[in-house]
Amino acid sequence: MEFTDSTTTRTAKVVVVIQQKGGAGKSTIAVNTAACAGRSAPMPADDETGAPVVAAGIDVQGTLERWCAGVREQALPFDYVVTKSKTGILPSIIEDPSRRRIIVDTPGFLDVDPDADWGADPLGQSRTADAMREVLEVADLAIVPITPSSMTWSECEFTIERVLKPRSIPYLVVINMHDPAKDKSERQLSKVKAWVDERNYPRVSEPIRRYSIHEHAFENGTLVTEYKMSGTALNAREDFMRVALTMEQML
């Protein structure tokens, strides 16, 4: 068995979905990647043992909790926990030997310290910042969403250069919301791919496409693994399966 740190015997790997900019798809990616990972890791037969995959949310709003609470119990292939930025909850889950993957949804962090020195922690002082630091301390991998619209690019760079690199956390960029109907020639998509590649940021080979089916997943309590099978649903599932697979390759 492989351990990330010789000082602990933990079996769980922690993957944090992080991007300074709000709305790039962190929660959507965290929940659906957990669903894909959970589908390939059988749930324990008894109620005492925890599921191998855990989706965790640290935002104060508890987005993940509201989403997962709406999913039929038999359809949920992972456990979920919401810390609402309380520290001390995640470390005990991570030490639980029945856990293999903890996928953490984080809030956008807008209150960064603009005066922080280059290389200094820009997360600032707040309850959320403390919760972020706690997760980052144990993270084995970060997934950073970026969109074809350049609105998220500088925040992607900031997240990688100022938050992840100084902590030596491996990261993976994933392009989200490529619109196959509006960007038929893939001009926008090529631009964002080139931007990521110029910086030598590792990325998931193909984007997560924009489908309206995802927009209602939160209020409907659906996971990509549960979508009724149609052409779009198959594509949608393939996109998140690819993210889960690439994540596994990096762990």
Ligand SMILES: Nc1ncnc2c1ncn2[C@@H]1O[C@H](COP(=O)(O)OP(=O)(O)OP(=O)(O)O)[C@@H](O)[C@H]1O
């Ligand atoms: N691939 C996609 N196709 C269509 N809609 C998407 C896709 N990804 C995300 N969305 C939608 O975009 C909105 C923002 O996504 P999401 O809530 O996952 O972002 P976030 O980064 O978690 O935002 P926040 O920083 O506010 O927590 C949501 O309404 C979601 O349903």
Ligand SMILES: [Mg+2]
């Ligand atoms: Mg979110």
